[in-house]
Amino acid sequence: MKRFAWIILAPLSVQLLVLLAWFLLCRYEVFPPTLLVPPALVWRTIVDLWNSGDLQTHMGWSLRRVALGYGIGVSAGVAVGAALGSSRRLETWFGPTLDLFKQVPVFAWAPMMIVLLGIEEASKVAFIAVACFYPVLLNTSQGVKGVQAKLLEVGEVFGLSPRHSFLRIVVPSALPAVLAGMRQSIALAWMAVVSAELMGADSGIGFFMTYSRQLFQMDGVIAGFLLVGAVGIATNALFGGLQNWLLPWIREVA
Amino acid sequence: MNAKSISALEGMVAPVLLVAVWVGWTSRHESLLCPSPAKSVAATVGLWRSHALQGYLATSLRRYALGLAVGTSLGFGAGSLLGSSRILERFFLPNLHMFRQVPLVGWIPLLIIWCGQGDLSRVVLIAMGSFFPILVNTHAGFRQVPESYLELGEVFGLSGWEKFRRISLPAALPWIRTGTILSLTFGWTMLVASELLTQANGGLSDILDVGRERFRMELVNAGIVILGLLGFVFNLAATRIWSVGSLRWRSRNFHQSNEAG
Secondary structure (H helix, E strand, O other): OHHHHHHHHHHHHHHHHHHHHHHHHHHOOOOOOOOOOOHHHHHHHHHHHHHHOHHHHHHHHHHHHHHHHHHHHHHHHHHHHHHHHHOHHHHHHHHHHHHHHHOOOHHHHHHHHHHHHOOOHHHHHHHHHHHHHHHHHHHHHHHHHOOOHHHHHHHHHOOOOHHHHHHHHHHHHHHHHHHHHHHHHHHHHHHHHHHHHHHOOOOOHHHHHHHHHHOOOHHHHHHHHHHHHHHHHHHHHHHHHHHHHHOOOOOOOO | OOHHHHHHHHHHHHHHHHHHHHHHHHHHOOOOOOOOHHHHHHHHHHHHHOOHHHHHHHHHHHHHHHHHHHHHHHHHHHHHHHHHOHHHHHHHHHHHHHHHOOOHHHHHHHHHHHHOOOHHHHHHHHHHHHHHHHHHHHHHHHHOOOHHHHHHHHHOOOOHHHHHHHHHHHHHHHHHHHHHHHHHHHHHHHHHHHHHHOOOOOOOHHHHHHHHHOOOHHHHHHHHHHHHHHHHHHHHHHHHHHHHOOOHHHHHHHHHHHHHO
């Protein structure tokens, strides 16, 4: 019980202090309201956004883009990663090429996507997919490569068909790495959608932040920021839970 | 020729083929969306001749260097503090881990309001990007220093500072190395993000922006190659500097243990 108090209450106290500092800074008007608005106002803005349905609309757009882009990027990453991980030949022939493209900072692809696919949905989804691709690719290929040869030999002894040895041996051995890659990718996907919406969009949570900024509505900007952060934290926690649930034999060491 | 250089050659086949197909295709069907690589080279040379490229380079590198300097030193400081104090760790580490999950680009609208559209916002963003990787790794590095080493230091009557300098720091160095390399890479990514999201700023990303706005794909291609190449060079430099420097002893031990295992 005492340990629990330490783990929960110590970090919580810091959060409350930050909140208090924020409140006091506004109370005594250290910064003008164009720079900082009180927490209560931001909270009211979020509630209003929810009641008017704007919050759901913008979040819905952002999440839809993430779902599409993430789905495409992760599937491609798992497929290519599994191929490279299971065939040494494929890896020597194509690994260096993929390394070459990996050097490009992800955001540099965004303008190219816009030129090729237009400013609408397609370029955003493609950009998110590109951002998701590499972490999954690298982790999957490592995971598949790391499947122990002796396990496969045991499978052979038991007369497993290639399909069965893939399902029973390769998939469970590689799963932790694949999930780790997917967890890195979801963070990148969320970052990618927000940046794509900041660059040019007419919907989505990133657009909402830019729009509020242009209208000098500081409460909207901070509300948007908190929502973006909350989704980032929530998806990471969700994937952590997923890992614990699917891989009960590996406990995350925090 | 040994097996290693043969497989290196095999790895070169695909990129060379890719460029060859690209050149061959564009020599017949040159289009706005798929200009020949020669055009990108010509565009880059043009940018260099007009001294635009040098300007972009200087501006971007200045932002990058400033952001990195601030971010990595703060990250290293915070990481060593958290790594040496259990109390601070309890209070701040969970919060920092949570904070890290907030996408950095989400800060951009706030930064624009608080720090303006100028370089300050960009430097802060790059600093934030390079802050976390080195913080996390430095902390992990200090955490894994065996308690017995520190007790030995105690026996020898070393002061707290001496224990830090002679025991903890060298033991944590491999982790710090990983942290700096990751910080360098992520800082470069954030530089591109910060430049693309606040327009026409005189940095390297202007090449991409101009290419996109005027529909000049050869500029977009050139920009991507330049940014990728520089990122690669920084990564390589960081890896090399660390491996010829302080960590020689470790890599030697590493090879030995690998061979034994």
